[in-house]
Amino acid sequence: MTTWKSFLTRAISAVVALIIIFALYYFLQITGLKIIIAVAVAIGAWELLGILFHTEPSKLLKSAFFVLAFFVFIVSTLALNLGAIVFATSLILLCILSLLTLHKTADLPRMAKFQSHSALGLMYVGLLPSFAFRLLDQTQGLAWFIFLLAVVFAGDTMAYVFGVLFGKHKVMPSVSPKKTWEGSIGGIVGSVVAGFLCWKFLLSDYSPIFILGLAAVSGYVGQFGDFFESLLKRIADVKDSGKIMPGHGGVLDRIDGVLFASPVVLLGVVIISHLLS
Numbered sequence: 001m002t003t004w005k006s007f008l009t010r011a012i013s014a015v016v017a018l019i020i021i022f023a024l025y026y027f028l029q030i031t032g033l034k035i036i037i038a039v040a041v042a043i044g045a046w047e048l049l050g051i052l053f054h055t056e057p058s059k060l061l062k063s064a065f066f067v068l069a070f071f072v073f074i075v076s077t078l079a080l081n082l083g084a085i086v087f088a089t090s091l092i093l094l095c096i097l098s099l100l101t102l103h104k105t106a107d108l109p110r111m112a113k114f115q116s117h118s119a120l121g122l123m124y125v126g127l128l129p130s131f132a133f134r135l136l137d138q139t140q141g142l143a144w145f146i147f148l149l150a151v152v153f154a155g156d157t158m159a160y161v162f163g164v165l166f167g168k169h170k171v172m173p174s175v176s177p178k179k180t181w182e183g184s185i186g187g188i189v190g191s192v193v194a195g196f197l198c199w200k201f202l203l204s205d206y207s208p209i210f211i212l213g214l215a216a217v218s219g220y221v222g223q224f225g226d227f228f229e230s231l232l233k234r235i236a237d238v239k240d241s242g243k244i245m246p247g248h249g250g251v252l253d254r255i256d257g258v259l260f261a262s263p264v265v266l267l268g269v270v271i272i273s274h275l276l277s
Contacts (some may be wrong), residue, residue, distance in 0.1 A: 033136060043251045048125050049065065050236075051232050061098060061114060065094060065122075068093065069090075069125050072126030076133075090122055091122055098115055131265075134266060143203050144269055146198060150198055151261065156187065158191075162182050169182065187219060196212060198211065199212070214264075217264060229241070
């Protein structure tokens with residue numbers, strides 16, 4: 001009973017989030033969606049501070065990471081090649097700042113930990129969300145963005161349902177104890193169904209085989225986004241990245257799959273665009 005009550009809470013929270021998204025799109029069009037992504041990145045970067053740097057006492061280092069992570073995201077949305085340069089430069093700056101700040105402590109593991117976590121964090125909340133943002137600038141960008149969200153969220157929902165109803169065989173119990181192979185298969189089915197609906201109503205100009213294949217691959221990769229965040233939270237010994245979304249936790253808990261799936265979808269869009277050009 002508690003499981004289905006949790007599912008209902010998740011569903012209501014998701015509906016509220018969708019209403020906000022649709023409202024912003026209605027009034028601001030594509031700009032509204034870009035604002036949502038930017039706000040999600042800012043909140044996600046703040047949540048990641050509590051996961052990756054929960055033991056780091058230096059407010060200067062944590063503030064620098066937050067500012068540079070968001071800067072990497074902003075630049076990457078403008079030009080991905082420039083974003084790569086800014087990513088490398090930001091990481092170098094954080095390494096230099098940590099060395100200058102922490103060298104007197106002689107705590108070398110602390111310095112190395114901050115630097116490695118900075119590289120991971122800049123990629124996770126700096127580069128990855130920029131791929132979802134860039135989808136909106138592609139031909140039929142809105143349709144592809146809806147495809148990304150539909151594939152990941154439908155997969156997540158069906159994985160939950162299949163896991164509750166049929167789940168017996170654990171996938172990675174040391175990383176995420178509740179996730180099962182049955183749930184994973186259900187998630188892929190949900191992603192493919194969502195992909196089919198997107199092809200039928202939004203992307204009918206493209207090959208259905210390509211769309212369904214991209215949906216399956218993107219949905220499956222998105223599942224590993226969930227595993228990845230679970231790993232980070234288990235190491236940090238936190239249950240959720242935040243509490244902003246009842247039933248889901250934080251923003252990162254909701255978009256972890258989207259972050260992993262977004263470069264896959266963007267790559268698919270680039271490939272099919274070149275083949276058709």
